[in-house]
Amino acid sequence: MIFPSYIFVLAFLPLVLCGWYLIRSYRAKLAFLTAMSYVFYGWLDYRFVALMLASTLLDYHCGRKIAETNSPATRKRWLICSIAGNLGSLGFFKYYGFFTQSCAELLAVIGIDASLPVLNVVLPLGISFYTFQSMSYSIDIYRGQCKPTGDLLLFTAYVSMFPQLVAGPIVRYSDIENQLGTLRHQKTNHEQICDGAWLFVIGLVKKIWIADVLAPVAALAFDTESSPQMITAWVGTLCYTFQIYFDFSAYSDMARGLGLMMGFTFPINFNSPYKSANISEFWNRWHITLSHWLRDYLYIPLGGSRCGTVKTLRNLGITMFLGGLWHGAAWTFVVWGVFHGALLMTHATWKRLTRVQLNRTLAIGVTFVSVMVGWVFFRAHSLEGAGSVLAGMFGMHGAEPFSYVSATLGISFPGIYEQFSGMHGLAFLLFVTVLTFGAPNSEEIPKLRQPIVGVAMGTVAVCTLTTFMNETPFLYFMF
Amino acid sequence: MDVPCAPGCQVASVNSIDGQVCGGLVDAARPASRSHVLRRVVAAVVTPSPRAFLMCVCGTFVLGVLVLFAFSVYVNPWGDFGKTGFHRLYNARLAKADYIDGLAPSDLPEIVVMGSSNTMRFRPATISRLMGKSAFNFGVFWGRAEDFLCITHHFVDDLQHKPKLVIVGIDTWSFAPAMNEHPVFPGIRRRLLNAPQLSRHLPGVGWTKRAWANFIDSLSGQQLALSWKLFWDDRHERTEAPRLESSEWFETDGTRVRYFWEGNEVFEAVETGAYSITEDIRRLIRDSSQSGVRFVDQFPMYNFDRMDQTKIDYMVETLDVCQRESIQVVFVINPVHPLLYQQLIAHTRHPQHLEELKTMLSQFRRDYSVVSGIIDASDITTFGGDPDGFFDPMHPATRNCDLILERVAAEVHLN
Numbered sequence: 015m016i017f018p019s020y021i022f023v024l025a026f027l028p029l030v031l032c033g034w035y036l037i038r039s040y041r042a043k044l045a046f047l048t049a050m051s052y053v054f055y056g057w058l059d060y061r062f063v064a065l066m067l068a069s070t071l072l073d074y075h076c077g078r079k080i081a082e083t084n085s086p087a088t089r090k091r092w093l094i095c096s097i098a099g100n101l102g103s104l105g106f107f108k109y110y111g112f113f114t115q116s117c118a119e120l121l122a123v124i125g126i127d128a129s130l131p132v133l134n135v136v137l138p139l140g141i142s143f144y145t146f147q148s149m150s151y152s153i154d155i156y157r158g159q160c161k162p163t164g165d166l167l168l169f170t171a172y173v174s175m176f177p178q179l180v181a182g183p184i185v186r187y188s189d190i191e192n193q194l195g196t197l198r199h200q201k202t203n204h205e206q207i208c209d210g211a212w213l214f215v216i217g218l219v220k221k222i223w224i225a226d227v228l229a230p231v232a233a234l235a236f237d238t239e240s241s242p243q244m245i246t247a248w249v250g251t252l253c254y255t256f257q258i259y260f261d262f263s264a265y266s267d268m269a270r271g272l273g274l275m276m277g278f279t280f281p282i283n284f285n286s287p288y289k290s291a292n293i294s295e296f297w298n299r300w301h302i303t304l305s306h307w308l309r310d311y312l313y314i315p316l317g318g319s320r321c322g323t324v325k326t327l328r329n330l331g332i333t334m335f336l337g338g339l340w341h342g343a344a345w346t347f348v349v350w351g352v353f354h355g356a357l358l359m360t361h362a363t364w365k366r367l368t369r370v371q372l373n374r375t376l377a378i379g380v381t382f383v384s385v386m387v388g389w390v391f392f393r394a395h396s397l398e399g400a401g402s403v404l405a406g407m408f409g410m411h412g413a414e415p416f417s418y419v420s421a422t423l424g425i426s427f428p429g430i431y432e433q434f435s436g437m438h439g440l441a442f443l444l445f446v447t448v449l450t451f452g453a454p455n456s457e458e459i460p461k462l463r464q465p466i467v468g469v470a471m472g473t474v475a476v477c478t479l480t481t482f483m484n485e486t487p488f489l490y491f492m493f
Numbered sequence: 494m495d496v497p498c499a500p501g502c503q504v505a506s507v508n509s510i511d512g513q514v515c516g517g518l519v520d521a522a523r524p525a526s527r528s529h530v531l532r533r534v535v536a537a538v539v540t541p542s543p544r545a546f547l548m549c550v551c552g553t554f555v556l557g558v559l560v561l562f563a564f565s566v567y568v569n570p571w572g573d574f575g576k577t578g579f580h581r582l583y584n585a586r587l588a589k590a591d592y593i594d595g596l597a598p599s600d601l602p603e604i605v606v607m608g609s610s611n612t613m614r615f616r617p618a619t620i621s622r623l624m625g626k627s628a629f630n631f632g633v634f635w636g637r638a639e640d641f642l643c644i645t646h647h648f649v650d651d652l653q654h655k656p657k658l659v660i661v662g663i664d665t666w667s668f669a670p671a672m673n674e675h676p677v678f679p680g681i682r683r684r685l686l687n688a689p690q691l692s693r694h695l696p697g698v699g700w701t702k703r704a705w706a707n708f709i710d711s712l713s714g715q716q717l718a719l720s721w722k723l724f725w726d727d728r729h730e731r732t733e734a735p736r737l738e739s740s741e742w743f744e745t746d747g748t749r750v751r752y753f754w755e756g757n758e759v760f761e762a763v764e765t766g767a768y769s770i771t772e773d774i775r776r777l778i779r780d781s782s783q784s785g786v787r788f789v790d791q792f793p794m795y796n797f798d799r800m801d802q803t804k805i806d807y808m809v810e811t812l813d814v815c816q817r818e819s820i821q822v823v824f825v826i827n828p829v830h831p832l833l834y835q836q837l838i839a840h841t842r843h844p845q846h847l848e849e850l851k852t853m854l855s856q857f858r859r860d861y862s863v864v865s866g867i868i869d870a871s872d873i874t875t876f877g878g879d880p881d882g883f884f885d886p887m888h889p890a891t892r893n894c895d896l897i898l899e900r901v902a903a904e905v906h907l908n
């Protein structure tokens with residue numbers, strides 16, 4: 015079950031909202047939320063419900079044990095237990111195949127034929143998100159930044175909360191603890207539900223009418239056997255750059271919207287990242303909850319920027335390397351992470367060495383193109399594929415005649431038969447560019463409350479409904 | 494912006510645009526004037542109010558869904574909601590099943606052809622001439638493994654009739670995974686679902702799932718766009734789905750009689766040999782390569798990674814039924830035009846699929862004594878067929894089909 019699907023919009027969501035506002039008892043509300051979240055997750059992949067439950071129980075138990083004792087050694091032992099359990103399951107399900115294959119290839123290079131056991135392990139949906147979420151709970155208790163809950167039901171509801179379960183935002187326990195507590199006295203807040211509806215519909219529109227429309231054009235550069243030529247490579251990469259932003263931020267909008275409809279405020283995950291004037295600013299605007307998680311639980315414990323230039327650069331590199339690996343078990347993601355690490359290091363060095371300030375528009379352009387080049391690694395199926403697209407972008411496979419654009423770079427909108435020509439496609443791309451750089455983002459859009467706007471929004475929602483037949487999962491579902 | 498109120502307005506609440514409170518007074522005893530009512534309506538729809546906003550969102554959404562659903566039910570382009578509608582495509586499954594259901598038991602065919610549209614020129618008249626038994630062509634558009642299962646069950650279980658032989662025309666994509674993932678019935682053709690006497694034999698097709706599938710289909714943009722086209726542009730009439738007897742597409746023995754290629758009806762021209770398709774296909778391949786688009790991409794059904802085990806299981810179940818009922822089976826691997834064949838070999842996994850298919854059919858032959866022949870016509874050139882004997886790159890014409898049927902007759906010995 016994904017958000018833009020008939021089963022979710024026509025059955026699951028109305029059922030959840032009705033149940034949520036009809037149930038008055040606090041514990042019944044929590045139980046209902048947990049049950050529906052498990053139904054939601056089980057619908058996506060029932061095989062891993064037990065895994066999520068195990069992760070929940072582990073961190074609940076570890077959190078309590080950490081808080082129960084004052085002995086630093088014991089506290090540390092329970093923390094290690096929590097981290098090992100979470101990273102262990104993440105490592106097994108997400109990275110086992112990658113590591114065994116990489117080891118075998120490495121050994122083959124030095125002439126050792128190692129037949130390591132191959133397991134076709136299926137990646138449980140959302141594991142990267144909920145393990146980070148529940149792990150942060152144990153770490154925060156260890157650091158004394160939050161208190162453990164004695165309510166298993168509440169903690170299970172927190173870990174499994176369906177709106178943000180599969181692809182974030184990564185919500186820390188301290189972010190939501192008070193909100194879960196106030197459920198006892200929750201009153202229907204129409205303002206908040208309005209905001210939620212706005213965000214949900216904006217997310218739907220971004221996903222269906224922007225991200226999914228751009229996806230096939232991006233595929234022309236990345237999913238073909240032949241090497242893409244210059245126009246295809248640039249247009250394809252540009253389309254992917256917008257696709258991933260509109261796709262992922264759409265999910266975050268919908269997650270936040272659903273949260274608001276139920277009375278929860280989740281942290282903001284995107285803040286017009288492509289308007290950033292440097293790479294550091296970009297990471298403060300892109301996937302903010304992950305950036306902050308990596309900052310608080312990895313970069314700062316490594317020493318952050320407090321131990322001299324060299325160590326700061328090292329810490330940036332390590333953080334982004336692991337950030338890249340978090341995204342996926344493939345060398346392409348590792349290179350993407352390292353590339354961003356290198357950009358951050360370059361930026362940090364630049365800041366220390368010179369006081370030169372680029373013109374903001376130019377700086378935004380340079381940052382955007384750098385990020386775009388990074389997406390080539392992120393999107394490509396292999397490093398060779400990424401190399402091929404990059405070579406295409408730099409004209410090493412030649413350039414197509416401009417007539418090629420109208421012949422092959424056409425777009426089509428879901429639910430509409432007509433295939434628009436390449437020139438229309440370019441016009442649409444221009445529109446998306448203006449939207450990205452010139453328009454307010456989902457949080458900034460004024461959320462009008464006039465009934466006539468409500469009618470328009472209902473109409474837009476019905477229009478998006480007509481496009482749900484080909485359920486296209488969100489890109490971040492694979493992480 | 495203030496809205497001027499009628500003289501004597503007493504309503505000092507949300508009566509005006511932008512939430513401004515109007516200052517007038519209304520004489521409660523006097524009915525409001527028409528312009529005043531209009532102003533109140535305008536004010537009500539433009540004044541911010543979270544509760545009214547939510548009611549409007551939900552109300553518009555529910556109303557919109559109901560309107561779209563009602564429209565789809567009325568136009569009913571695919572026959573999801575009964576047999577009456579503005580029919581878009583001929584449902585050969587339903588028409589042929591209805592026709593067979595209407596036959597007297599003694600008229601039911603002894604030989605049944607099953608397969609996709611590629612088998613639709615396997616003429617029962619030729620079969621009867623060669624094997625001396627009555628025959629019926631149950632080839633259906635996009636016929637695949639699940640169709641073979643349903644048709645076989647329909648004959649055996651519903652009609653209590655055991656054909657002596659079934660000729661199964663196989664394409665590599667008969668076992669391909671779903672191309673478009675329908676959220677409820679991935680990989681199952683809607684036309685099969687809309688032939689209830691057939692689809693009831695499909696595992697996992699209950700009425701609730703069908704009702705839900707029909708409901709969400711009715712809201713899909715594809716169906717709505719088509720419905721609008723039929724209703725508004727084409728000005729079709731709402732009629733009963735045409736029966737096989739009155740179909741312009743088929744003869745009553747199930748043989749197809751209309752073929753189109755590049756927008757032209759080519760049936761007569763190909764059958765009489767007046768038109769050679771080979772040159773046209775060669776030109777299209779040349780044009781495609783110049784525009785950077787591969788010719789084979791126009792045939793996405795051949796472009797898949799591996800066969801789907803569910804489809805193979807359907808075939809196994811079909812063979813179980815045939816074995817149990819002693820119904821002989823002959824497999825025919827359908828041909829495509831030699832130029833398409835070359836392109837498929839060069840640019841897709843067709844060679845692997847063909848090899849896998851042949852291995853699977855050979856295994857079936859070993860496992861089931863009722864499987865009495867496998868005719869491999871995949872490469873029509875080596876098979877001895879006519880490269881010009883095609884209506885388009887996929888559909889063989891009568892002279893190639895007759896040649897295949899002669900080989901079938903040579904393999905089978907019916908009592």
